[in-house]
Amino acid sequence: MQQIERFLLQLRAENKSAHTLDNYQRDLLSFVAFYLTQNQSDAKGDTQSSKNGDNSDQAWSYQTLMAEPQSVDWTQVGVRLIKDYVMDCVKSGLGARTLSRHLSALRSLFGFLMAQGLVQTNPALLVKAPKVPKPLPKSVDVDQTRQLLEQPIDGWHAIRDQAIFELLYSAGLRVSELVALNLTPGLDGLAAGTVQVRGKGGKMRVAFVGTKANQAIQAWLSVRGQKLQPEQSEQAVFINQLGGRLSARSIRVQLDKRTLQAGLDTKMSPHRLRHACATHVLESSGDLRAVQELLGHANLSTTQIYTKLDMQHLAKVYDQTHPRARKNQTHNE
Template identity: 50%
Template sequence: MPDTAALAPPLQAYVQHVASERRLAVRTVAIYTEGLQQLQAMAAQAGHEVLALQPPHIRRFVAALHAQGRHGRSIALWLSCWRGFFRWAAWQGWVERNPVEGIRAPKTAKPLPKALGVDEAVQLAAFVNPDADPWDEARDAAMTELLYSSGLRVSELAQLDVQAGSGLGWLDLQAGLVHVTGKGGKRRSVPVGSAAKQALQRWIEVRGTRFSAHWAEPALFVGTRGARITAQTIWLRLRQRSQQAGLPAAVHPHVLRHSFASHVLQSSGDLRAVQELLGHANIATTQIYTRLDFQHLAQAYDLAHPRARKKSG
């Protein structure tokens, strides 16, 4: 139980209530305690007891927190805590109304997805590790190429089978397509680029060489024991590979998905096509890449345009 000695008795009682009667997790109780400490401090600064606060006070507190640079999610969490306290205080007969009811945290802009530059993506995709086991190298190279070539989610990559069957996804190398089942059970087919096809062909040629003649695992990508590779293993292998390739930051599979989307959009300008390739149900989800594309263009402008460059001296 967090230290509540600095809290006023009504606030202490509420922390005791959520800890013992509602049995919230220790971490959650600590967050509630921090939120109530913040509420008490801001009330004291405004010259009021906590139980005397009204909606205008809460709105001013939210505005002050936002001005201090607090993230919208943090403010929303504290508002939820305050709302719960005043609702409970009303049940106790200590207040007539809940001053936090109807007050929402300011919206925080969604962060831009992290994507590699084209040169970095090509550097990673073309990387060959001369010290790696040839079997591991063939598999990891094929996974990296396919993630960047087709923009698959890591779960979609892991569920691929080597050929059509009863699974959730499969590779059709001859047609140059992967068929996957995405979120919500939505099926889609995505093209496979020529470099990825070559890497996949090399992997398929060596895929079964470590196992017995009776080995019949349908998964396209397998581990050293012959079972379907896990999403966690894909994350670890790609992170290690990106570091070996000399990239400044470790890369995870979703970075390659973002890179795929951003680079296709930069080249084609076709947002609907990118939506279909990514398997987004709503185009609003895909539109975030237009912000990323604009950021790229703005950086190019700042570097290239004579009137955009800052004067030295």
């Protein structure tokens, strides 16, 4: 406990916030409570002192440790004990973000102890923190999406950007997939309403393209050659002013401009358009597996071995549910 107090004093000298100090103290005492409980259980097993229901064991907790500080032999704390602590926290329902903070506190403490020559290694560095789930972006409703996409189109920039935004939303593409999209084989299936993109891990997948997106792409292809020099043979579908492949950063900048043009009081991004595609199809169809196939989610690869949806079924779900697909052609026009 003395080492923890000295560690916290150093953090205070480094002008760490009171909030950080309180969290680190609580997190470290939580680990100490686990450490003492484990040692107590081991001693109990060795001596067989707990017979006939003897309940003399100390109930270690943050409160009891604050009232009765205990000594800890940090040289005896190894990777196995810290992993057991992590598992205990997970079983108790501790969130990934909070548990990551606990491990950060332990790593920092062991770093301090090593600097003081009190321990030789930092076992907490060998324990991985659980992944903190990334929250999905806030969805954009159909009306907002339509407002974004149905803006006046003037000039080759606007024609290109219209094709980009329609494709991001229609096919649910990642911006990296769109940037890497080539004329061949990417647009070989455009007449049939599909594009071929290279997804995560370099795997090729087929994505569906609705009528509005298809029309926007055709409009762009009709003017794309204006920005190419006679000697250029650029294969990228979407090119910049100089005839080179368009960057993801440029797409984000143009999307910001379109959002302002549409008067939308929200922050848009290519990923929000991808998420909107998934949300709108799911809301209409209720078919989560179809949506996951449409987006090419890699984390479903194991499941897909057993339950692979065929392209005909995916096309049917897409055409019947996506707001910019064929069933909405008459309504949108």
